Amino acid sequence: MIVRKLAHIINTWRHARGEGWESRRLVLAEDKMGYSLHDTLVKEGAELHLEYKHHLETNYCIEGLGEVENLATGEKHPIQPGTMYALDNHDKHILRAIKGDLRLICAFSPPLSGREVHDSDGSYSKD
Structure with missing residues (x-):
């Protein structure tokens, strides 16, 4: 049990940090659960350009107001507590925290090691 x-x-x-975000990494690859679990903050006013080319990600909002924009379709989806969105096609997207810090519970598959950093295109490396 963990x-x-x-x-x-x-x-x-x-506890990873970058411009406009923090990720508190609760479950990682070394835990051998098959996914990683993160408690993530996106700071109010932040706009993150992301594309997880090698990972699938599910996010569940528990605080704040924001939106996620699918760059392939231009669709914008509001995010508020109780909203889940899943990046099931390695979707290139923009995540915006509009009012208050956006707090998300995030799961990645395959799991992150916890030492990754975002590449220039907003993705994590394959390893």
Whole structure:
């Protein structure tokens, strides 16, 4: 059994940060669960251009207001607490935090190691 508390992850190597976002990585590849689980904050006003070429991602909003834009179709979907969106086609997208910090619970498959950084195109490397 794995039990972790968010308070014990803050300010450790499992607490990744970038411009406009933070990811607190609760479950990672080393845990051998087949996915990784993250408690992510997107700072109010941030606009993240992302495309996970090697990973599928599901996001569930628990705080804040925002939107996700599918760059292939131009569709914009509002995000608020209780909204889930899944990037099931490695979708190139823009995630915007509009009012308050957007807090998302995110699952990645395959799981992240926890040490990835975004490439220039907004993706993570395959490994």
